[in-house]
Amino acid sequence: MDPSSAWENFLEAIAALMSKALTDKETEKVIAGFNNFQQRLQRLSSQNLLRMNLEITAREKRVSNCKHDGKTCTQNVTRGFFKTWLIGYIVKYLIGVLPAILTGKILKNILKRSGGNDTVRFAFFLSSFLSAYKGVLCMMRYYRPDHKGDRLNAFVAGSVAGLTLLLDKNKNRRTALTLYLFTRSIQFGSSYLMKKWAEHRDANRAADRQALMNSSNRGHKGKFVSERRWDDILAKIMTSSAATVVMSLTAAVNLYSCFLEPSAVRKSYWNFIMEHSGLPQKFGPMFPPMVDTFRSQFNVLKEMPRDVLTGEFARAVKMYGTLNFIVTLVFQRKKLATEPKEVAYxxxxxxxxxxxxLTVYVLAAFYVPCWMRAILRKETAFTYLFNGIVSGLAVLIEAPGRQMELALYCLPRALETTWNLLLNRGLVRNIPHGDIALFSASMGVMMTIYQNDPSVINKHYLTVLTRIFGRN
Known part of the structure; x- marks a missing residue:
C-alpha cells in the first residue's frame, strides 16, 4: 500500500471516531490540524533522509581518501608506532655497539649502556613522530573530504609531527637532525621548483610552435622558434654546476672557520679536517701551536704537498676502503655472488x-693559503675563503651521482658554522626552540613533496621514505 494513501485512511478513521464526540466545526479544526502535522512530518522526514544520505556519502569519501589498504586509520597509526619503536631501538643500539664490535672492544658496560635510556627515548621519539604524522594526515583527510590533493594535509601533518622532536633530550642530535632535514627539504624543494620551471618552459615552447603554425596557415611568414631558448641553457648550467657551487661555498665557510675562528665550527669536524691534514701526526704535541704558525709563516709547511699526496691518500684509502666495502656487502651481496668481477672493479x-x-680537497685546503701568501705577500681573510672555493672544485673528481651527496653532506655543517659566526659578531641571536620550529617546517615541506610530487625525489631517498612512512 502506498504510504500516502495509508496515512489518508488513518486520518479518515480518526475523523470518523471524532465525529461522534465533536461538532462539525470542531471536527474540521481537528482534521486541519492533522493535515498540517502530516505536511510537517513529511518535510522533516525528507530533510532527515537527505541529511543521512549526505553523511553516508561523505563518510564513504573520507574512508576512500586514505591509501593504507587493508588497515583502518587506527590500525595504521598503532602498528606504525610499535613497529617504528622496535626498529628505532634496534638501529640505535647497533649504532652504539658496532664501533666496539669492529674494534674488538666488546665490553659488558658498552653493551648495556648502548641500550639504555637514551636509546629508549630516541626510539620513542621516532615512533611518536611517525604515528603523529599518520594520525594527523588521516584526520585532515577525514575533516577535508572534498579537497583534492594532499598538499595542505601533508604539510600540516608533517609540521605537527615535527613537534615530537621535543621528546629527544639530546641537544646535539636534535641539531644534527634539524640541519639534515632542513638540507633535504631545500634539495627536494629546489627539485620541485626546477620541475615546475621545466614544465613552464615546455608550455611556452608549445605555445610558440602553435602560434607559428597558425601564422603559417594564414600565409604569414613566422619567426623560427629555436628548441633551445636562453632559459633552457640557464637551467642546464644551474643543474650541471649546482653540486660544485654548493660544495665550494660550504668548503669556504667551513675552512675559513677552521683556520680563523675554530670556536664556530663543530669540534668533531675540526678534528676530522686536522686529522686528514697530517699535522697532528707530523708535529705531535706541538700541533696546536703549529696551526697559528701555519697562518703566519710560509716556510713551515713548504713540504705540505708531498706530505698530503703520500700520507692523506693512505688515510683516505683506509677510510673509504672500509666504508665502500661495508656498503658493497650490504647493498650488492646478491650481485657479488653472480658478478664478482664487476662488483670488485x-x-x-x-x-x-x-x-x-679527499686528497685533492685537503691539499688545496692547506696549500692554497701558502700559495696565496707567497703571491700577495700579506695575510688576508680572503685567503681562507679562496682555499675553500678551490677545495670544493675537487668534487668534480667524484662520480656525478655522488657530487651532490657530498655537497649536501657538508652543507649542514656550513649552515651551523655560518650561524655561529653570525652569533659571534652579534648579528643574530638564538631563538628558544628554534630548532623545533625549523624541524617542523622542514618536515612539512618534505612530506608535502613526498605525498604529492614523489617524482622529484631521487630514487634512493624515495625508497627510504617509502619504507619509513609507507603508503598513507
Missing amino acids: RYIRSTLRSCMF
Missing part, C-alpha cells in the same frame, strides 16, 4: 676516486 674504481677527491 666498481668497488676499486669508486674507492680510488673518493680517495683522490
Whole structure:
C-alpha cells in the first residue's frame, strides 16, 4: 500500500471516531490540524533522509581518501608506532655497539649502556613522530573530504609531527637532525621548483610552435622558434654546476672557520679536517701551536704537498676502503655472488676516486693559503675563503651521482658554522626552540613533496621514505 494513501485512511478513521464526540466545526479544526502535522512530518522526514544520505556519502569519501589498504586509520597509526619503536631501538643500539664490535672492544658496560635510556627515548621519539604524522594526515583527510590533493594535509601533518622532536633530550642530535632535514627539504624543494620551471618552459615552447603554425596557415611568414631558448641553457648550467657551487661555498665557510675562528665550527669536524691534514701526526704535541704558525709563516709547511699526496691518500684509502666495502656487502651481496668481477672493479674504481677527491680537497685546503701568501705577500681573510672555493672544485673528481651527496653532506655543517659566526659578531641571536620550529617546517615541506610530487625525489631517498612512512 502506498504510504500516502495509508496515512489518508488513518486520518479518515480518526475523523470518523471524532465525529461522534465533536461538532462539525470542531471536527474540521481537528482534521486541519492533522493535515498540517502530516505536511510537517513529511518535510522533516525528507530533510532527515537527505541529511543521512549526505553523511553516508561523505563518510564513504573520507574512508576512500586514505591509501593504507587493508588497515583502518587506527590500525595504521598503532602498528606504525610499535613497529617504528622496535626498529628505532634496534638501529640505535647497533649504532652504539658496532664501533666496539669492529674494534674488538666488546665490553659488558658498552653493551648495556648502548641500550639504555637514551636509546629508549630516541626510539620513542621516532615512533611518536611517525604515528603523529599518520594520525594527523588521516584526520585532515577525514575533516577535508572534498579537497583534492594532499598538499595542505601533508604539510600540516608533517609540521605537527615535527613537534615530537621535543621528546629527544639530546641537544646535539636534535641539531644534527634539524640541519639534515632542513638540507633535504631545500634539495627536494629546489627539485620541485626546477620541475615546475621545466614544465613552464615546455608550455611556452608549445605555445610558440602553435602560434607559428597558425601564422603559417594564414600565409604569414613566422619567426623560427629555436628548441633551445636562453632559459633552457640557464637551467642546464644551474643543474650541471649546482653540486660544485654548493660544495665550494660550504668548503669556504667551513675552512675559513677552521683556520680563523675554530670556536664556530663543530669540534668533531675540526678534528676530522686536522686529522686528514697530517699535522697532528707530523708535529705531535706541538700541533696546536703549529696551526697559528701555519697562518703566519710560509716556510713551515713548504713540504705540505708531498706530505698530503703520500700520507692523506693512505688515510683516505683506509677510510673509504672500509666504508665502500661495508656498503658493497650490504647493498650488492646478491650481485657479488653472480658478478664478482664487476662488483670488485666498481668497488676499486669508486674507492680510488673518493680517495683522490679527499686528497685533492685537503691539499688545496692547506696549500692554497701558502700559495696565496707567497703571491700577495700579506695575510688576508680572503685567503681562507679562496682555499675553500678551490677545495670544493675537487668534487668534480667524484662520480656525478655522488657530487651532490657530498655537497649536501657538508652543507649542514656550513649552515651551523655560518650561524655561529653570525652569533659571534652579534648579528643574530638564538631563538628558544628554534630548532623545533625549523624541524617542523622542514618536515612539512618534505612530506608535502613526498605525498604529492614523489617524482622529484631521487630514487634512493624515495625508497627510504617509502619504507619509513609507507603508503598513507
